[in-house]
Amino acid sequence: MREIQIFDTTLRDGEQSPGVNLNTNEKLEIASQLERLGVHVMEAGFPAASVGDFEAVKAIANAVKNTTVAALSRSVTKDIDRAWEAVKYAVNPRIHVFIATSSIHMQHKLQKSPEQVLEIAKEMVRYTKKYVSDVQWSAEDAGRSDIEYLKRIIEAVINEGATVINVPDTVGYLMPEEYGELIRRLKTEIPNSHKARFSGHCHNDLGLAVANSLAGIRNGLDQVEGTINGIGERAGNAAIEEIAMALHTRKELYQAKTTLDLSQISRTSQLVSRLTGMMVPRNKAVVGANAFAHESGIHQDGMLKDKSTYEIMTPETIGLKKSSLVLGKHSGRHAFRDKLQDLGFVLSEDLINKAFEQFKELADKKKEVTDADISAIVEEEAITS
Ligand code: KIV
Numbered sequence: 024m025r026e027i028q029i030f031d032t033t034l035r036d037g038e039q040s041p042g043v044n045l046n047t048n049e050k051l052e053i054a055s056q057l058e059r060l061g062v063h064v065m066e067a068g069f070p071a072a073s074v075g076d077f078e079a080v081k082a083i084a085n086a087v088k089n090t091t092v093a094a095l096s097r098s099v100t101k102d103i104d105r106a107w108e109a110v111k112y113a114v115n116p117r118i119h120v121f122i123a124t125s126s127i128h129m130q131h132k133l134q135k136s137p138e139q140v141l142e143i144a145k146e147m148v149r150y151t152k153k154y155v156s157d158v159q160w161s162a163e164d165a166g167r168s169d170i171e172y173l174k175r176i177i178e179a180v181i182n183e184g185a186t187v188i189n190v191p192d193t194v195g196y197l198m199p200e201e202y203g204e205l206i207r208r209l210k211t212e213i214p215n216s217h218k219a220r221f222s223g224h225c226h227n228d229l230g231l232a233v234a235n236s237l238a239g240i241r242n243g244l245d246q247v248e249g250t251i252n253g254i255g256e257r258a259g260n261a262a263i264e265e266i267a268m269a270l271h272t273r274k275e276l277y278q279a280k281t282t283l284d285l286s287q288i289s290r291t292s293q294l295v296s297r298l299t300g301m302m303v304p305r306n307k308a309v310v311g312a313n314a315f316a317h318e319s320g321i322h323q324d325g326m327l328k329d330k331s332t333y334e335i336m337t338p339e340t341i342g343l344k345k346s347s348l349v350l351g352k353h354s355g356r357h358a359f360r361d362k363l364q365d366l367g368f369v370l371s372e373d374l375i376n377k378a379f380e381q382f383k384e385l386a387d388k389k390k391e392v393t394d395a396d397i398s399a400i401v402e403e404e405a406i407t408s
């Protein structure tokens with residue numbers, strides 16, 4: 024099985040979510056949980072962006088011991104100097120330099136020709152190598168870049184010593200087949216591609232960030248980047264917990280695994296949600312409140328007979344105690360009886376039937392019938408019977 028390295032950018036791209044602002048202590052708390060989760064690399068921030076970001080990267084670099092700590096930098100020497108100043112305390116430091124390679128970005132944003140961008144990219148990788156051996160280089164907007172140009176610039180930065188080549192679909196434009204094909208071609212058509220590791224960085228504008236990352240893995244990516252709960256610019260980044268659980272659940276298909284401690288997923292998700300204030304939607308894959316909850320009578324009956332009927336992964340794998348059978352108007356007698364047992368009621372068959380009728384009546388009026396509702400129904404029935 025191939026091992027896919029997980030590069031977490033919750034503290035950098037994730038913090039770029041509109042409305043999110045983490046202070047250094049909050050970042051340290053998340054960093055230590057990411058270390059527990061077992062990510063291979065954490066991108067701690069963008070030191071040139073602000074004094075606060077610089078201080079946070081420095082504090083994380085000092086605190087983290089078992090994970091590579093990366094600092095992001097534009098392709099300008101003063102940013103790279105700043106990134107190094109902040110990240111140099113790490114046991115395993117990495118500087119991540121990026122420059123845009125699509126015509127749209129080169130023309131409108133950088134206002135530079137492709138040849139000028141190529142020269143800057145080479146020079147900045149060379150400059151970064153003075154500080155650190157582990158240099159990640161990103162082709163911003165690779166998803167909309169000309170592939171022949173991408174091949175040239177990637178070959179050139181590998182020759183300058185870039186150790187990781189990141190291929191971002193910055194605006195979440197590509198379809199999974201296209202992203203997979205892009206990775207396949209870059210890996211097979213660039214003569215020195217074997218000298219670097221290839222990384223995928225997908226955004227979620229069309230809801231395809233995880234699918235694209237998985238397509239990249241099938242086509243040879245060695246590393247994937249993402250954030251916890253998929254937070255990030257606009258519609259966010261690829262959700263790490265979804266990639267990890269997809270690889271875990273479909274390992275025969277992917278023949279690839281991560282080194283994450285999956286049992287830390289739920290805890291990490293809750294921490295990031297609490298500190299960023301970004302609520303996790305109830306129906307979010309893997310970590311949403313409904314991800315292991317079942318409401319319909321048919322599903323609940325199946326679950327009570329054998330969990331594999333309606334669950335492809337277990338809640339215990341991600342560190343949750345158990346699935347929940349939510350009582351509502353679609354629930355049946357089997358689940359109701361199970362809930363009574365859970366709540367410690369030992370009732371006669373007659374009382375169970377009466378309480379079930381009361382429950383059905385209430386369920387028609389309420390979205391979810393709570394444990395307190397059930398207890399009230401049973402107590403009422405017991406008094407009136
Ligand atoms: O989306 C993107 O292109 C980025 C780069 C800075 C890697 O976040």
Ligand code: ZN
Binds near residue numbers: 036226
């Ligand atoms: Zn990004």
